[in-house]
Amino acid sequence: MSTESIPVTVNGKVAIVTAPGYVNEKSAEAISEECSGLINDGVSLVLIDMRDCRMVNSVGVAIIIEIIEVLDEQGGSLSFCRLSETIAKTFQIMGLKELAGMYSDQEEALAALAAA
Amino acid sequence: MKTDDVDLSIPMLPDMELTATTVAESLGAFIGLEATKIDxxxxxxxxxxxxxxxxxxxxERRIDLSFKISDKALTITISDGGDGFNMDDALRRIEEKRDKGEKRGWGLTLIAELMDEVDIASSPSGTLVKMSKYR
Structure with missing residues (x-):
């Protein structure tokens, strides 16, 4: 079990998870645990705010993709906002742009998720 | 070693890769690489x-890194002192993982996509990755 603390807030139907500065295996597992708890509580729309995140690695991103698949099975979705240019490029290379919504900020993401 | 080169040896411990990124960031800024390229x-x-x-x-459970700067590029060499691997076999395994829907195995692809030039040499005495980012 991960000991890393991941901030989560809820805005309407959407849980907003704030990613840490480095999304590696350990912190991605912590995000995954938070999301599992949210899914068990009936949440199906998750937005990961990447404002504090400067680096990711492929192991951490692979764990995030697994979260996307679980949410998809529940009829939900995972989205990201405030990605750095390099993290957005990394996500594109790994195919996340086809699996998750990408938004410039929380407001844009929440509006899009509310309209969906 | 040139006077402006940096050599670094790090243990294979969690998050030690961040030590290496600190050096890359400093040297990238020193030669005027754009922030996105440094990232x-x-x-x-x-x-x-x-x-x-x-x-x-x-x-040894350590990797040796060499950082070289020039007017044109930042070049980093990573040497692991391990058993080495066969590139064709590795690429085939990566392909098989993708076909099975496994999520891991993106490291080599990301390195190739994010850097301007990459050369990988592997032998039973270890693997050497040499990668450059141009200004």
Whole structure:
């Protein structure tokens, strides 16, 4: 079990998870645990705010993709906002742009998720 | 070693790859690399380090890094002192993983996409990844 603390807030139907500065295996597992708890509580729309995140690695991103698949099975979705240019490029290379919504900020993401 | 080169040896311990990214960031800024290019170098360097951590089977459990700067580029060499690997076999395994829907195995692809030039040489005495980002 991960000991890393991941901030989560809820805005309407959407849980907003704030990613840490480095999304590696350990912190991605912590995000995954938070999301599992949210899914068990009936949440199906998750937005990961990447404002504090400067680096990711492929192991951490692979764990995030697994979260996307679980949410998809529940009829939900995972989205990201405030990605750095390099993290957005990394996500594109790994195919996340086809699996998750990408938004410039929380407001844009929440509006899009509310309209969906 | 040129006077402006940097050599670094790090243990294969969790998050030690971040030590290497600190050096890359400083040297990238010193030669005037754009911030986005520095971020790409850091991300590729993380992948090279964790590939070595996970797959090298190094007895020393350390990797040696050499950072070289020039007017044209930042070049980083990562040497793992492990058992080496066959590139064709590795690429086939990556392909098989993708076909099975496995999510891991993106390190080499990310390094190639994020850097401008990459050369990988592997032998039973270890793997050497040389990667450059141009200004």
């Amino acid at each position: 790409e170098v850091k991300m590729a360097l993380i992948e090279a380090c964790i590939n070595a951590f996970e797959h090298s089977r190094s007895h």
